[in-house]
Amino acid sequence: MKRHPLNPILSAKDIPYEASLVFNAGVCKWQGKYVMLFRNDYGSTEEDWRAARGAGKPYPGFSTNLGVATSDDGIHWTPGPKPVWAVRDDEVLRVYDPRLTVVEGRVVVCFAMDTRHGLRGGVATTEDFERFDVKSLSLPDNRNMVVFPERIGGDYIRLERPMPVYSRYGKTEAFDIWLSASPDLRFWGDSRLVLGAERVPYATTKIGPAAPPVRTPKGWLATIHSVRVSGRELSSWEGGWRKEYCAGLMLLDLDDPSKVVGLSREPFLPPVEDYETAGFRGSVIFPGGMILEDSGEVKIYYGAADTVECLATASLDELLRLCEPLP
Ligand code: BMA
Numbered sequence: 001m002k003r004h005p006l007n008p009i010l011s012a013k014d015i016p017y018e019a020s021l022v023f024n025a026g027v028c029k030w031q032g033k034y035v036m037l038f039r040n041d042y043g044s045t046e047e048d049w050r051a052a053r054g055a056g057k058p059y060p061g062f063s064t065n066l067g068v069a070t071s072d073d074g075i076h077w078t079p080g081p082k083p084v085w086a087v088r089d090d091e092v093l094r095v096y097d098p099r100l101t102v103v104e105g106r107v108v109v110c111f112a113m114d115t116r117h118g119l120r121g122g123v124a125t126t127e128d129f130e131r132f133d134v135k136s137l138s139l140p141d142n143r144n145m146v147v148f149p150e151r152i153g154g155d156y157i158r159l160e161r162p163m164p165v166y167s168r169y170g171k172t173e174a175f176d177i178w179l180s181a182s183p184d185l186r187f188w189g190d191s192r193l194v195l196g197a198e199r200v201p202y203a204t205t206k207i208g209p210a211a212p213p214v215r216t217p218k219g220w221l222a223t224i225h226s227v228r229v230s231g232r233e234l235s236s237w238e239g240g241w242r243k244e245y246c247a248g249l250m251l252l253d254l255d256d257p258s259k260v261v262g263l264s265r266e267p268f269l270p271p272v273e274d275y276e277t278a279g280f281r282g283s284v285i286f287p288g289g290m291i292l293e294d295s296g297e298v299k300i301y302y303g304a305a306d307t308v309e310c311l312a313t314a315s316l317d318e319l320l321r322l323c324e325p326l327p
Helices: 046-055 316-322
Strands: 021-030 033-042 063-071 092-103 106-115 118-126 133-137 142-147 156-162 177-182 189-195 207-209 214-216 219-229 243-252 260-264 285-292 297-304 308-315
Touching: 021 106, 021 297, 033 092, 063 092, 092 142, 092 285, 106 142, 142 207, 156 207, 177 207, 189 260, 214 285, 219 285, 219 316, 243 285, 243 316, 297 316, 308 316
Parallel strands: 021 092, 021 285, 021 308, 118 142
Antiparallel strands: 021 033, 033 063, 092 106, 106 118, 118 133, 142 156, 156 177, 177 189, 207 219, 214 219, 219 243, 243 260, 285 297, 297 308
């Protein structure tokens, strides 16, 4: 992977409204432009967190909204004048971590939603990035949903990451990648396990989907996020942070995407650069967008250190070569 020399390509200083952490964005190509829907956490700063930590006081916390940015080249981004989506009421605490897929000319937005009764994964559509029509919200706890860019067997298909706890007999955060199908983006079923966390050599706890998959001649190419708990404390604003998030790759069968036909044996994007290892939560790499260009270049957009949004590129052939058959 080549990290883009302009990284981070979007951060709080670029945003014309209150912003502290700009990351975990979804990206798609739509109506002749690149469009990014990003997560913006705001309401406190690094200084506030460090002051609270030094004084042994409770951490200040954030509010969250989603912002939009557009680009002609996928590298230089212009944010819109105001946030486009935020939900907070008696039940819903926030929506965050959006993912974008264009399916049959329509933009499908997947998102996570924190509620007072659990974490839910949502699927919405938008025609203008101003109004979002929510089609479905999962039962808790589930999130990290990404929709495939085509129907398969007549159905919309999504990857997702439920969070079973009670049934995993003491394993902490042993979370896996699943798949569900829907005729209409509203009713989801036919759910199947795709990849158990234990099959990913570089995960010590959970894995999950990252950016929406793209079609390649060899299969659906999909990024995953994988978590390993570090033996040492990692840099963070809050202290005590130990989870290293890396990006891996998997290749899924074109006709039956619940079948994994390839997996990268190592993370293809581990946290290395300063903007990846230091921030609100250091050593976190979380891809949310992948664009396959006609030239064969793949652009991968990722949140770094839960603080900024970055871009890395590679050729499709190189990425496919990394996906080796599972043992
Ligand atoms: C996950 C989510 C992501 C975040 C990651 C690392 O649980 O909250 O939004 O990037 O943790 O903090």
